Amino acid sequence: ELKVEQNPLFLSMQEGKNYTIYCNYSTTSDRLYWYRQDPGKSLESLFVLLSNGAVKQEGRLMASLDTKARLSTLHITAAVHDLSATYFCAVDLRASGSRLTFGEGTQLTVNP
Amino acid sequence: EPEVTQTPSHQVTQMGQEVILRCVPISNHLYFYWYRQILGQKVEFLVSFYNNEISEKSEIFDDQFSVERPDGSNFTLKIRSTKLEDSAMYFCASSGHSGLIAYEQYFGPGTRLTVT
Numbered sequence: 001e002l003k004v005e006q007n008p009l010f011l012s013m014q015e016g017k018n019y020t021i022y023c024n025y026s027t028t029s030d031r032l033y034w035y036r037q038d039p040g041k042s043l044e045s046l047f048v049l050l051s052n053g054a055v056k057q058e059g060r061l062m063a064s065l066d067t068k069a070r071l072s073t074l075h076i077t078a079a080v081h082d083l084s085a086t087y088f089c090a091v092d093l094r095a096s097g098s099r100l101t102f103g104e105g106t107q108l109t110v111n112p
Numbered sequence: 113e114p115e116v117t118q119t120p121s122h123q124v125t126q127m128g129q130e131v132i133l134r135c136v137p138i139s140n141h142l143y144f145y146w147y148r149q150i151l152g153q154k155v156e157f158l159v160s161f162y163n164n165e166i167s168e169k170s171e172i173f174d175d176q177f178s179v180e181r182p183d184g185s186n187f188t189l190k191i192r193s194t195k196l197e198d199s200a201m202y203f204c205a206s207s208g209h210s211g212l213i214a215y216e217q218y219f220g221p222g223t224r225l226t227v228t
Contacts, residue, residue: 043155048216098160101157
């Protein structure tokens, strides 16, 4: 059974600081996704990582994937309040049509 | 930009009643999914659907649940006899055929189901 673990689960940080969220998964996969969820809202796709060594950046967020270590990171640079949300990583095991297995989510609060 | 839509946004029902949640996937997508999220918890897979049949289902998706694509646009989730523990946000998602830019699943806004 595929397990996906995120840490930390709760993160409170000051504006302007940097931090990294970690996502570990238990079974070999080279397909990993990061989503953002605001309270009461849907899941917004942030990054799709489809190969070992993949790195993608959008604004203050950068995601990477190490399939050998079964680890993905979401790095936050110079955090701003607007980044406050819950971030989920999700993994699937095969091509189209496969279920996504989600981590527990990291609730990020960026304080002024 | 194409998006997945869901109706209703909020459904309140009494225990034991049947509910149908509706979704309109992105029009050129061929794979459809239902997930649920109990308040404050992670997102859990329920079922995937392709070519008019279930391709995968989780242990949550028992005989009380069913899915259907009644026409060319809608995708529905039916819960036959709701229980209190079915209260959750239900998300529909769709993804493009393999060969498109990613296997990325696009999520709808969700239906909040409250069972009383």
